[in-house]
Amino acid sequence: xxxxxxxxxxxxxxxxxxxxxxxxxxxxxxxxxxxxxxxxxxxxxxxxxxxxxxxxxxxxxxxxxxxxxxxxxxxxxxxxxxxxxxxxxxxxxxxxxxxxxxxxxxxxxxxxxxxxxxxxxxxxxxxxxxxxxxxxxxxxxxxxxxxxxxxxxxxxxxxxxxxxxxxxxxxxxxxxxxxxxxxxxxxxxxxxxxxxxxxxxxxxxxxxxxxxxxxxxxxxxxxxxxxxxxxxxxxxxxxxxxxxxxxxxxxxxxxx
Numbered sequence: 001x002x003x004x005x006x007x008x009x010x011x012x013x014x015x016x017x018x019x020x021x022x023x024x025x026x027x028x029x030x031x032x033x034x035x036x037x038x039x040x041x042x043x044x045x046x047x048x049x050x051x052x053x054x055x056x057x058x059x060x061x062x063x064x065x066x067x068x069x070x071x072x073x074x075x076x077x078x079x080x081x082x083x084x085x086x087x088x089x090x091x092x093x094x095x096x097x098x099x100x101x102x103x104x105x106x107x108x109x110x111x112x113x114x115x116x117x118x119x120x121x122x123x124x125x126x127x128x129x130x131x132x133x134x135x136x137x138x139x140x141x142x143x144x145x146x147x148x149x150x151x152x153x154x155x156x157x158x159x160x161x162x163x164x165x166x167x168x169x170x171x172x173x174x175x176x177x178x179x180x181x182x183x184x185x186x187x188x189x190x191x192x193x194x195x196x197x198x199x200x201x202x203x204x205x206x207x208x209x210x211x212x213x214x215x216x217x218x219x220x221x222x223x224x225x226x227x228x229x230x231x232x233x234x235x236x237x238x239x240x241x242x243x244x245x246x247x248x249x250x251x252x253x254x255x256x
Contacts, residue, residue: 011073012063013244015236016055016108017121018042019080019148020095023055024233025062030073030244032237036062046098048107056111063112072114074244076236077104078124080148082168088118092168094148117243119236122169123161125196125225126154127235133227134194142190142220144172144181146197146205147229151177155188178205182212185220196225 012035015026023042027035040058045051063070081099082092088105104118119127126143129135135143141156151172155162164170174180185193193213197205202224209222225231 009069009071011244012070013237013240014059014072014075014112014114015078015233015240016059016075017078017124017233017236018055018095019121023058024229025059026233026237027062027070028237030241032241035070036065038062042096045096048102051099051102051104052107052110056108059108060111072112074240074242075108075112075114075116076124076239076243077108077116077118078121078232078236079104079118080121082166083118083120085117085119085163085167088116090118094150094152115243115246117239119239120154120167120169121232121236122152123154123163124233124235124239125227125231126156126161126194127238128227128231128233129194129225129235130156131238132234133225133231134223135192138192140188140190141192141194142181142185142188143194143225144196146177146195146201153181153184155190157188178208179212181209182216182218185213186216186218189218190220193220193222194225195222196228196231 011030012027017024021042023040025038045054079090080095081090084091090099090102090104093099105116109116122145125145129143135141139159142153144153153170172180195205206222206224213220
């Protein structure tokens with residue numbers, strides 16, 4: 001449902017997080033009080049039309065449930081791969097084949113027309129840690145996801161998330177992942193290294209990363225993310241709040 005509906009409605013922020021196999025949808029009030037939190041398994045989706053039908057359809061169904069009517073104030077999509085921030089396109093997928101050049105923003109807006117932004121889910125995970133996790137008061141953080149086939153990282157430097165020249169999250173393609181993580185953390189002088197990993201690998205990679213940091217005499221603290229798979233969704237929710245604010249500000253300026 002959009003803002004133009006005639007029924008009396010209340011605003012909602014929308015966070016979408018998807019991987020190769022899972023879809024998570026979160027709706028909240030502008031004050032970020034929970035309205036709905038759903039998770040679904042994703043089938044193989046060969047192209048943009050199939051993705052839009054599945055993901056956009058799930059979101060539309062969530063908005064059309066019985067109860068108090070809602071309209072989308074802002075939407076953010078956490079994507080498994082490199083995202084062009086202006087075009088809203090998943091340009092380089094780390095998930096299903098056929099998702100390169102997936103126009104995620106346009107696909108969602110065909111279902112619900114609201115201010116929408118797409119970001120790499122690793123950067124969304126770091127944003128989630130900044131708003132509800134271990135990095136709330138931190139300014140220099142290395143966030144590393146060890147859940148995907150390729151180890152990927154996002155960087156917070158002096159309080160700013162670094163996108164990089166090509167908007168790609170950092171990749172760690174080393175046979176010794178702990179040593180590479182420690183080398184990067186030392187080069188950045190990160191105060192905090194957050195490892196997002198599956199439970200069975202957590203203690204082992206945390207211990208190895210600590211040892212490697214000591215070897216290079218870096219002072220960063222190493223912790224395992226307590227938010228885990230929730231971090232990208234919570235980061236997307238924060239991004240939805242930002243894009244909603246920017247949309248409201250634009251409308252107010254246009255009306256002046």
